[in-house]
Amino acid sequence: MSDTVKLSYNGKEYEYPIIESVIGDRGINIAKLRDETGLITLDTGFKNTGATKSKITYLDGDLGQLYYRGYPIEQIAEKSTFTEVMYLLLEGELPTREQLTQFEADIKKNSLVSEEMKQILKSFPRSAHPMGVLSTLTNALTAFNPHAVNVKSERDLHNAFTLLLAKFPVLCAWTYRLKLGLPLNYSNNRLDYPHNFYQMMFRKPTEDFEVDELVVDAIDKLLILHADHEQNCSTSTVRMVGSAHTGLFASISAGVSALWGPLHGGANQAVIEMLETIKDDGGDLQKWINKAKSKNDNFRLMGFGHRVYRNFDPRARVIKKVADDIFNKLGIHDETLEIAKKLEEVALSDSYFAEKKLYPNVDFYSGIIYRALGIPTEMFTVMFALGRLPGWIAQWKEMRMNGEPINRPRQIYVGSPKRDYVEIDKRN
């Protein structure tokens, strides 16, 4: 196999080396392309562009494979905990018992959020979207922890990472409690991560608190499934913002904003809203499938399709099982969920979706589970953000450790050529 690619342009030949991968896509190193040829590449949406070399997550969209640090997601989801996964993504290896205990302790000692943060939280109206609130609060952590992270110091990095891993779930729970007008709960350091998050979300001062282990387990699995997904939109945002040497918390806050969009993490909210609309419209599934297929209609089947997966999203397989367990155990009967199941069936047997390789993605099912757990629709993407946090941090760390230069794409200019300024009275 050739280890270079030849380009012929203007009667000259140029040669560019192949970048090898461990598995998956290999790349062409075009670092010298512009200097040598005067050309740049155009790849709107980065469909063919590798932004970095990464050791964190591997996914094969055609085979529907996803590995965290080499471990298949199915094994991780079955055997691991979210806390272990956080460690794995950040440190590159699964922790020993001692390492895990130390990691948990380091997170717990940072779990108190400044009381002044509550003032910022409470200045939002209850109608505020939780993702906007979360992004703001995450950015505000910079003000409360102003010392820039010295990326040359392992200890500084570890402190900043564990601080964020500790405070972010509190901020997520607080955005939920604000939405519902409930008093804010604090972290309970006697509990492990998922039980602690569960109590911060759902414990009411007026009632005895009962823990549903199935729900805690489902939350932990959902967090694991969302923990990283290589160079997706929000992760690329975190890396890009961080490439300007912007601080960790501000970079992550930008990632939260990117995740909010309905074509990305916001799809889990959009799925439920779509199902509700279909239900209120009389439940004629074929009508909505036809709308999704029509070139003259902007409607898309939310929760279907993925930029990289052209096969079943492996996370969707795992999550579907979680959804079944939850519904069987809780004995839930919900018309919206019935519509979801039927819609999936109809879409999967339709040639349009088969030909375009559009399968349900992780967000088709995650929203359904969150709904069954009684989490308000607008909170769904916050749950996604909580899961994605360790991935964002690991990617930010990798980018800084690699000493990557500031991310600054070029463009092909197609606007007006140079022209002289026209005085206001002479414009028509």
Ligand code: ACO
């Ligand atoms: N419903 C109907 N048609 C679709 C859908 C859909 N959900 N998704 C893609 N298509 C069609 C497009 O219209 C296009 O058709 P064409 O080739 O005839 O023009 C073709 O499939 C390819 O679609 P693109 O938009 O080019 O694919 P891209 O990779 O850019 O987009 C995306 C991927 C954004 C996920 C898209 O499939 C989509 O909008 N899905 C719905 C939103 C969603 O569920 N997002 C969550 C993704 S998972 C995540 O971010 C966590």
